[in-house]
Amino acid sequence: MKIILSGGGTLGPVTPLLAIQDTIKRNFPDAEFVWIGTKLGPEKELVENREIKFVTIASGKLRRYISIWNIADIFRIFIGLFQSIKIIWRENPNFCVSAGGFISVPAHWAAWLLGVPSWIHQQDVVVGLSNKIMSPFAAVITTALAGNVKKFNKRKTFWLGNPVRQEILVGNRERALQRFNLKPNLPVVFATGGGTGSMRVNQLIIQAVPELKDVCQIIHLSGKERPQDLVDRAVRHFSEFYQTHQFFSEAMADAYAVADLVISRGGFGT
Numbered sequence: 386m387k388i389i390l391s392g393g394g395t396l397g398p399v400t401p402l403l404a405i406q407d408t409i410k411r412n413f414p415d416a417e418f419v420w421i422g423t424k425l426g427p428e429k430e431l432v433e434n435r436e437i438k439f440v441t442i443a444s445g446k447l448r449r450y451i452s453i454w455n456i457a458d459i460f461r462i463f464i465g466l467f468q469s470i471k472i473i474w475r476e477n478p479n480f481c482v483s484a485g486g487f488i489s490v491p492a493h494w495a496a497w498l499l500g501v502p503s504w505i506h507q508q509d510v511v512v513g514l515s516n517k518i519m520s521p522f523a524a525v526i527t528t529a530l531a532g533n534v535k536k537f538n539k540r541k542t543f544w545l546g547n548p549v550r551q552e553i554l555v556g557n558r559e560r561a562l563q564r565f566n567l568k569p570n571l572p573v574v575f576a577t578g579g580g581t582g583s584m585r586v587n588q589l590i591i592q593a594v595p596e597l598k599d600v601c602q603i604i605h606l607s608g609k610e611r612p613q614d615l616v617d618r619a620v621r622h623f624s625e626f627y628q629t630h631q632f633f634s635e636a637m638a639d640a641y642a643v644a645d646l647v648i649s650r651g652g653f654g655t
Contacts, residue, residue: 493522526538
């Protein structure tokens with residue numbers, strides 16, 4: 386059995402697919418996977434750490450407002466469609482799975498054209514435009530929230546809940562103390578803005594850091610796509626109790642395990 390997973394740009398549509406991949410692999414050890422993702426998104430490291438074949442395609446975003454970029458992105462979507470047809474023809478998967486994101490739109494269109502069944506998963510309260518576009522072509526739709534079932538074709542939509550990676554649940558406090566060089570007798574605050582980071586969360590943490598000496602230790606996940614000038618300056622001045630990281634893969638579980646308090650934005654997966 387071979388399955389194509391698609392998603393990226395942010396980790397929102399990525400982490401539930403990794404949880405689904407865990408479950409499939411556990412029940413079907415011989416299953417093979419191919420991941421269609423973005424060229425610059427944070428998903429590549431997580432995917433390749435699992436030894437999943439990673440390929441990229443062109444894609445565009447259809448904005449819900451007037452923008453000249455919409456015209457350019459329409460061409461990118463069709464380029465991505467032809468690239469996806471080539472990938473799906475070559476890989477010959479049994480089915481395709483996505484949890485949203487515009488990188489998945491051309492892939493799922495291509496799957497439909499080639500007669501490959503697809504499954505889309507809806508996480509958020511508000512249905513994203515990409516899932517709205519893909520849903521007519523999907524064989525199965527699942528939702529994280531029971532109330533969202535009614536927003537799709539009820540004959541093929543099921544309430545699943547939101548898959549969570551098992552690795553997130555097996556962090557170890559003692560290992561984390563060593564990994565992050567922390568003092569065992571001082572509380573730990575873990576601040577995260579999600580896979581790509583949050584400018585506002587970063588600003589709030591930096592503002593608070595000078596007041597927290599001898600109060601707690603801070604692990605700050607600042608995000609690859611956010612400016613690092615402020616956090617780098619804070620590290621230079623407060624490195625004895627404040628540390629910053631742009632991205633976590635396997636270290637995320639330990640960061641949760643060692644934290645006495647987690648500060649985050651309200652992303653669905655987080």
